[in-house]
Amino acid sequence: MRKRSWSNAHVASQTIRLTLLIGFLINIHILIGFNINISPMTNQPICHSGGRPGLYRKISSLFNLIVFGSVPSLCMLFFGSLTLRQIDRKNDFQIIIGTYTKKVRKIRKSERQLTRMLLVQVLIYSTTGLMFTIAFIILAKNSNRQKTIVDIAKENLIIAIVGMLSNTGPCSSFYLFTLSSKRFRKELKRPFRRFVQRQIQIQMSNCNSWATPVDSTIRESNIPKNIL
Structure with missing residues (x-):
């Protein structure tokens, strides 16, 4: 099977469905590891933002570091670099050296813009993703410490803010391409x-x-x- 046969709408739609299924299976542990408990100090229901304190929270923080912090950024950089290299090869094949100087300059300028867009995407995604996972790791280290309901509320607020900021990484591609293309x-x-x-x-x-x-x-x- 040729590589070009993978570049079609049907394969893209099937890949999106498969990605959604894998994302659901990866996060299914949340249904098991997150509990709503009753605080013995205030008799109020509480839910730890990082999951159950102890071993589960430590494993979950490392899992988030690998799955959400490192792997997506590396995949974006790897596949984006392959795409840019393929575009560069295609342009080199089509352009005859010494002719169509303006066209060559325009193509090279487009390649530089695509490279900058890729680097900006990877930088934004890696920064926001690592920020989210680092917050989970810090909370996991302090999970054995005795906490009041105010401390738990502060942790939940930190996770909510960092989680909201982490959504800017996946959304940045849409706004970046909308503004530039x-x-x-x-x-x-x-x-x-x-x-x-x-x-x-x-x-x-x-x-x-x-x-x-x-x-x-x-x-x-x-x-x-x-x-x-």
Whole structure:
């Protein structure tokens, strides 16, 4: 099977489904390791943000460091570099040295922009992902310490803030390509245009369905009564 055969919409959709399934299976331990307990000091329900204190929290922090902090950034850098190298080879094959100087400069400029975009994506994702996992590791080290409900609330607040910041990594690709790529913006506008056109067609069909009985009523009213 040729490599080019993998580059199609069907393979992409199947890969997305497989990724969602793997992501669900990876995080299924949360249903087992996270419990809502009753604090003996206040008799109020509490939930530790990092999971049960002890061995599970330490394993979970290392798991987050590998799965969410390191692997995605390395995969982005690896596959992104392969993509850029393939683009560079394709351009070198198409361009004849010494001709079309403006075209060559434009292509090289696009390659530099793609490289910068890749590095920015990896930097943002790795920074936010490592920030999230480091917070989990720090909380895991302090899991054996006796804590009040205020301390647990502070930990939950820290995890909530760091977790919200970690979402900027996966979302940065969308905004980065939207701001920098004219073609991406064009493809993004296409479904919205289709939706608007579909709504206009529905409204026009509804107007026509309402106008038909009204027109027939007007025609009947114009007929003389002696004929009826």
